Amino acid sequence: MSDRIREELERWEKTTLNRAVSKSPERQPSFQTTSHIALKNLATPLDVEDADYCRDLGFPGKFPFTRGVQPTMYRGRFWTMRQYAGFATAEETNHRYKYLLNQGQTGLSVAFDLPTQIGYDSDHPLSDGEVGKVGVAIDTLQDMEILFDGIPLDKVSTSMTINSTAAILMAMYIAVAEKQGVKSDLLQGTIQNDVLKEYAARGTYIFPPHESMRIVTNIFAFCKDRVPRWNSISVSGYHMREAGCTAVQEVAFTLADGIAYLEAAIQAGLDVDTVASRIAFFFCCHNNFIEEVAKFRAARRLWATIMKERFKAKKEESCMLRFHTQTAGCSLTAQQPDNNVVRVAFQAMAAVLGGTQSLHTNSRDEAYALPTEDSVRLALRTQQIIAYESGVADMIDPLGGSYVVEALTNEIEGKAIEYIKKIEAMGGAVQAIASGYIQKEIAESAYQYQKEIEAKKRIVVGINRFQMEEKPLTDILRIRPEVEEYQKEKLSKIKKERNNVKVKETLALLKKAARGKDNVVPPILEAVKAYASLGEISDTLREVFGEYRQS
Amino acid sequence: MARKIRVLIAKPGLDGHDRGAKVIARALRDAGMEVIYTGIRQTPEQIAGAAIQEGVDIVGLSSLSGAHNRLFPKVVQLLRERGAADILVFGGGIIPVNDIPALKESGVREIFLPGASTEDIIQYIRDNIK
Numbered sequence: 222m223s224d225r226i227r228e229e230l231e232r233w234e235k236t237t238l239n240r241a242v243s244k245s246p247e248r249q250p251s252f253q254t255t256s257h258i259a260l261k262n263l264a265t266p267l268d269v270e271d272a273d274y275c276r277d278l279g280f281p282g283k284f285p286f287t288r289g290v291q292p293t294m295y296r297g298r299f300w301t302m303r304q305y306a307g308f309a310t311a312e313e314t315n316h317r318y319k320y321l322l323n324q325g326q327t328g329l330s331v332a333f334d335l336p337t338q339i340g341y342d343s344d345h346p347l348s349d350g351e352v353g354k355v356g357v358a359i360d361t362l363q364d365m366e367i368l369f370d371g372i373p374l375d376k377v378s379t380s381m382t383i384n385s386t387a388a389i390l391m392a393m394y395i396a397v398a399e400k401q402g403v404k405s406d407l408l409q410g411t412i413q414n415d416v417l418k419e420y421a422a423r424g425t426y427i428f429p430p431h432e433s434m435r436i437v438t439n440i441f442a443f444c445k446d447r448v449p450r451w452n453s454i455s456v457s458g459y460h461m462r463e464a465g466c467t468a469v470q471e472v473a474f475t476l477a478d479g480i481a482y483l484e485a486a487i488q489a490g491l492d493v494d495t496v497a498s499r500i501a502f503f504f505c506c507h508n509n510f511i512e513e514v515a516k517f518r519a520a521r522r523l524w525a526t527i528m529k530e531r532f533k534a535k536k537e538e539s540c541m542l543r544f545h546t547q548t549a550g551c552s553l554t555a556q557q558p559d560n561n562v563v564r565v566a567f568q569a570m571a572a573v574l575g576g577t578q579s580l581h582t583n584s585r586d587e588a589y590a591l592p593t594e595d596s597v598r599l600a601l602r603t604q605q606i607i608a609y610e611s612g613v614a615d616m617i618d619p620l621g622g623s624y625v626v627e628a629l630t631n632e633i634e635g636k637a638i639e640y641i642k643k644i645e646a647m648g649g650a651v652q653a654i655a656s657g658y659i660q661k662e663i664a665e666s667a668y669q670y671q672k673e674i675e676a677k678k679r680i681v682v683g684i685n686r687f688q689m690e691e692k693p694l695t696d697i698l699r700i701r702p703e704v705e706e707y708q709k710e711k712l713s714k715i716k717k718e719r720n721n722v723k724v725k726e727t728l729a730l731l732k733k734a735a736r737g738k739d740n741v742v743p744p745i746l747e748a749v750k751a752y753a754s755l756g757e758i759s760d761t762l763r764e765v766f767g768e769y770r771q772s
Numbered sequence: 773m774a775r776k777i778r779v780l781i782a783k784p785g786l787d788g789h790d791r792g793a794k795v796i797a798r799a800l801r802d803a804g805m806e807v808i809y810t811g812i813r814q815t816p817e818q819i820a821g822a823a824i825q826e827g828v829d830i831v832g833l834s835s836l837s838g839a840h841n842r843l844f845p846k847v848v849q850l851l852r853e854r855g856a857a858d859i860l861v862f863g864g865g866i867i868p869v870n871d872i873p874a875l876k877e878s879g880v881r882e883i884f885l886p887g888a889s890t891e892d893i894i895q896y897i898r899d900n901i902k
Contacts, residue, residue, distance in 0.1 A: 335786035335837055347815065350842025351786050424788015424812045464791045551791070555886040588886045589868055590838070664794050671795045675889050684887050693869040693885075700838060771811045 226266055238262070254512040255670075256469035258632050264624035272627060277522070281617045283537070285525035287518050287630070288618040289576040290541040295614035299327075301579035302604045303380060305547065307332030307357035308591050309704045311367035314357040317594070318372060324598055325605060328579060329372070329410075330380040332356030333390070338425040340386050340759025343708035352705040355591070356382075360712045361754050365393040366400065375403040379410040380455070380545065380579070385427040387414040388440055389758050392746040395448065411452035411501050411545070414440055417478045417650055418457050420769070421659045422464040427759060430651055432766035436741060437482060438489040441496050443742035452501040454482060455545065461659070462505035463551045465667020468516045469633055473640030474650070474659055475502060476524055480641070481650040483532060493532045497539035506572040507549040508564065514620055515629035517544070517575025523634050546572035547581040555588035557683040558694050566603050573607055574620050580604055590697040657772075712754060719752040727751045728761045735765040777901050778828040782810040782819040784847065787837035792864065796832065799890035805897070816843055820850035823859050829901045832893075833863040833880075840867050845878035852879070860900060864888065 252260040272278075279285060282292030291297060304321055306329075307314045318329055333356040336348035342360050343352045352358050359365055374397065383390045391412050395405045416433040419426040426433065437454065444453035458475030466474065479500065486496040504520065506513050524542035528534040548568035553561045562585050569582045582600040584592030592600070608614055620626045644653045653659050673679035680686050727748035734744045741762070748758050781797045783790055790812050797809040808826050810819060823831050831851075833844050840863060848861050863875065864884035872883050882896055 339786055347786065350839035351837060354838035419788075424790065589866065664798075667791050668795050668798050671799070671890065675891060695868070695870055697868055699868075771813075
C-alpha cells in the first residue's frame with residue numbers, strides 16, 4: 222500500500238504539481254508553523270506510516286488519551302464555559318458573576334487584582350493605583366463573602382487565578398462555603414497555585430522558589446484530606462505563551478513544570494497517584510489552527526507517557542491531562558477590534574477540537590481594557606455557537622486521523638521531549654528557571670515574532686496589512702478611581718470591628734507553622750476566619766520565608 | 773564618535789507583563805542605543821532614581837495593568853523635583869486613548885499603543901534626543 226502511494230505521490234509531484242508550480246509558484250518559498258515546524262504541501266498516509274493506532278491514539282478515556290480524556294467527550298456534556306472575570310470591588314464583580322451565570326455560563330473564574338495576587342492589602346503603598354484594576358480587590362474574608370453572595374458554592378465550580386497567595390484565597394473560599402453550610406469536601410474548583418511560571422513569565426511571585434514550592438506541596442496535602450474534589454494546581458503554559466514562547470515550548474515548559482511539582486510532592490512524602498489526579502493544566506490557544514489542535518493532543522499523550530513511565534502511576538486517571546484553555550490575549554489587536562471576534566472564534570474552535578475541558582474566550586475590546594458586559598457576552602455566545610450550532614462537538618476528536626494533524630501531533634511531541642530532556646539535564650524546571658534559561662527562550666521567541674511582523678513575514682490583519690483610518694474604541698470599561706478609597710475604608714472598618722486578639726493569636730500560630738515543618742494551610746484558614754487580612758497573612762509568611770527578587 | 777543615546781526601560785507598579793518592555797529594550801539595543809531595563813515591580817521612586825543615577829536621556833514606561841494614570845505622572849514629577857526635568861518620559865501599554873491627554877498634560881511626552889512598531893519608537897527617540 223505504502224509503496225503504491227509513494228509511487229503515485231512521486232508521479233504527481235513530477236507531473237501535475239511541477240506543471241502547476243512552474244506556471245505559478247507557491248506564495249512563499251517555504252511554510253512553517255509558529256514553532257518553526259516545516260510544513261510540506263500535502264500530508265499523506267506516508268507521514269503516519271509508523272503509527273500504531275492502539276499504541277499512539279487508542280480510545281477516548283483510555284491511555285494515552287490522545288483522543289480525549291473522557292469516554293464520551295462533548296457528547297456527554299460540553300466543556301465548561303468559564304469566563305475569567307473580576308474588577309473593582311467584590312460588590313461589582315458579584316454582579317458580573319450573576320450576569321454571566323444568567324447568560325448561560327457554567328462555571329466561575331475569578332480574576333484578582335495585583336495587590337491581592339502579590340499579598341498586599343489595598344492600603345499598602347505598593348498597591349497605589351493598582352486596586353481593583355486587573356481584577357477584584359480582596360482584603361479580608363468579608364470581601365470574599367460579598368464576592369460569592371447569593372452564589373451557592375455546592376452548585377458552581379470556581380477557578381481562581383491565584384498563585385503566591387493561593388492558600389489564603391482558597392482558605393477564604395472554604396470559609397465562605399462553611400458559612401453557606403457547604404462542607405469543604407463538596408467544593409469543586411481550581412486554584413492556579415503554579416508559582417514556577419510566575420518566575421518564568423507572569424511575575425506575581427512573593428517568596429523564594431524553595432519556600433514557594435513548600436507552600437505548593439502544603440496545599441496538595443491539605444486538599445487531599447480536606448478538599449478532595451478540588452484541583453490543587455493548574456500547571457499553566459498560558460502565560461509563557463502570552464509572553465512569547467511557541468506552541469512546542471508551551472508544551473515543553475508546562476510539562477517540565479508539572480514534573481517539578483510532582484517531584485516536590487514525592488519529596489514531601491505524598492503519593493503520586495493521589496496528587497496526580499488533582500493536577501489540572503492550562504493552555505493558550507493561538508492563531509495557527511492545525512498546530513494548536515495538534516498541540517493539545519500531543520500534550521495529552523506526552524503527559525500520559527510521563528506519568529506512566531517516569532512516575533510509575535498506578536491509576537489510569539493519574540495519566541489524564543485535563544486542561545482549561547484561554548484564547549490568546551496577545552493575538553488581540555487594538556486596531557479594528559471587531560476582527561478580534563473572528564480570531565477568538567477560530568481559536569476557541571481549535572481548543573474544542575483539541576479536547577479542552579473548559580474554555581475562556583477573550584473579548585473584542587481587551588487590547589484596550591477589561592471587557593465591557595456586552596463584549597463578554599459576545600465572547601460567551603461564541604462558545605455557545607460552537608457548542609450548539611457548529612456540530613464539532615457531536616463527535617469525539619473529529620480531526621483525529623487527519624494525516625497532517627497526526628503528523629504534527631507526533632512532531633510537536635517529539636520536539637517537546639527534546640526540550641524536556643534539555644531542562645532535565647539542567648536539573649529540572651526549578652533550575653532552568655533559576656538560571657534564566659526558560660525566560661531567555663521565551664524572550665527570544667517573542668523578539669523573533671515581533672521582527673517577523675515588522676518585516677511583514679508574518680501578517681496580522683489590521684496591523685501590517687489591510688490597515689484603515691479609524692477612531693479608537695472609547696466605549697470601554699473604566700475602573701472608578703474611588704474604588705481604592707472605598708476598599709481602604711472597608712478594610713480599616715473591619716480592622717476595628719474584628720477580634721484583634723484572635724487575629725494576633727492565629728498569625729502567631731501561622732508563624733510557628735511556617736518556621737517549623739507543619740502544614741501552613743490550616744493556620745491560614747484559622748487566620749482568615751478571624752478576618753486577618755491577606756496582607757497581614759502574607760507579611761507573616763514574608764517574615765519567615767523572605768522575598769524573591771528578580772535578578 | 774557620537775555618544776550613544778541612553779535609555780531606561782522601566783516597569784512601574786505591580787504589573788508583570790514584560791513581553792513588550794523586553795522586546796523594546798532589545799530593539800533599541802539593536803538600533804545602537806544603550807539600554808537599561810529595570811525588571812518588573814519598580815516604584816516611581818526607584819525608576820526616577822535609576823534614571824538619574826544612570827544618566828539616561830529618556831525613560832520608557834510600560835504598564836498593562838491600568839495603573840498608568842497614577843504611576844506615569846509620578847515618575848515625571850519625581851524627575852522634576854530632583855532637577856532632572858531634561859530626562860524625557862514616554863510610555864506604552866494597554867492605555868485607553870481617553871487617558872492620553874491627561875498623561876501628556878502631566879508631562880509624559882508620548883504614548884505608544886498596542887500595534888506600534890519598534891521602528892516607530894526608535895524613530896521617536898532619535899527625533900527627540902539630540
